[in-house]
Amino acid sequence: MTMPLVTAAKVLVADDQPEVLEALRLLLKGEGFQPQVVSSPAALLDALKLRHFDIVLMDLNYARDTTSGQEGLDLLSQIQEFDNTLPVIVMTGWGSVELAVEAMRRGVRDFVQKPWENERLVNILRRHIEQGQVLRKGRRLEAEKQALTDAVLSAGDLHVLVKRVADHLQQALHNRCVTIFTRAPLDHAFWVTAQVGIPEEIVGRLKFEADSRFLSHMDSIFDPYEKELPEHERMKLNKSGCSLAVPVKLKSELIGFIGLGEKLSGQPFDAEELRFLSTVIEQIGLGIENLRMRGQEREYEEAREIQQGMLPKQIPQIPRHEIFGSWQPASAVGGDYFDALKFTDAKVALCIADVVGKGMPAALLMSNLQAAVKAFASDSMQPRDLCAKVNRVICSNIATNKFITFFYCLHDSERKSLVYTNAGHNAPILLRRDGSQLRLHEGGVVLGVFQDWRYDQNEIEFGSGDRVVLFTDGVTEVRDSDGEEYGEKRLIHLLESNRHLGAEALQKRVMEALVDFSGGEFQDDATLIVMSAE
16 A cells, blocks of 8 residues: 655644744754644644644643643643544653553553654654544545445436536545546447546547447456557547546446546555545446436437437438438437528528537437527528527527537529528538639637627539538547547548539548548547539
8 A cells, every 4th residue: 555645744733842842843844844833722723723734743731730731631632622533642741651541542642751852753753644644534535435425326317426426536536637438328338428627628529439448458447558458549548637447337237437537646546545436436336327227318319319300301402403411420419410491492501510518408409409490591591690590599598618510501503602601610611613622611609609699601602513511520530440530631632532423422422431431430420411513
């Protein structure tokens, strides 16, 4: 077991003799301690209320009673009432066996006669500081274990449970960050469902497939950097800040795991902390399973059904054009949405969106978005006005720190025009017949942040031989086995090389390339819409 560091330990020294206080202060400071000296029982108690100390070194005799030690004995009782884990060492020049026995009975750890031997006194202090830190830490972890158990038992849903666990673990272990991965009910991959100490945008889309090499080591708590892992798995661990992996099992089945960042002290996790983790993960596993039995899996399935129900069953077509879309799901529920709205044989609107978040909240937000778009969209509604109206609806229904990226365009085939507004979404790619390409950026901020935002729009020509490609970041951020992203550069090169293809063939070619590149492992929902003019 790694013993606590006692250098720089805080020592409270109490004595009514100034020369003794000064001698002890100089001795302790020279040995690397942080001494604070007081000259009366009242001053000692005041100091304990204002600051944390690792040990008290005190005289038993003070100005009111210089020989019996009773004043010091009374002070010991008060210290015990204040903090019975605080080690106390007593010093006196008027010692007796009876006095020593009574002092020990009142909680004193050791007894030192004046005049003292410097080396012996320093050794006594160090030994009892170490023992005191172990005792205090053990009691603190026991209290944290009970608090965490209560938090798990009182959690009403899985998201609340894992967030509480992450918060309590960081508080108990004093480490930099905590990430909790749980197994998705549909694809059995392990996704981040809670984190603390690290931004959600960094770890929110991380997942480990059920057959990943990292998960094969989940027999017990382990240091992942001591294992041979593929580079792309190491990259995921680096992003999550994981320096210790803690499996969460139920009946020997892995249902999740916890990634712990390094301790703020820089010290390794010690035996007592590992015992603490071993006892709490059983409670966590039971809590997760109980919630799932109470309907959490059904919630995810319902959310997926909501998302699938919002996607168009059949994409409408207009003369001399092809419009095709593709949606490749990744997690239990992602946040992608797309639609095509036909107003006349010459006018059609395309839209695509990505909701931040997962699960039922994301599905419900997507439902609100779809309802708002269909309520306001018409062949006379300008894209900038539609985005402004939809944004006001979303702002009234969205949680803090959530938003939606959104792109909406209106195409008039008779005028050969495409009018669009981009609300913070990945800029679609327009391919010209001559091989040139254009990115569609103009618009404004994401939906759900500024309720009264005034959006811009842009109008461009869209005629024979042109193609426009709308996509979500799941397309460009898909990774290969080495962890490298597909990226927009590859996508643009692929589109330019195949610009002669119609919409259906082009979107199939893109999805095939993504599957080949990633081995079929999509880290996020990948959505694509292609419209071509013949």
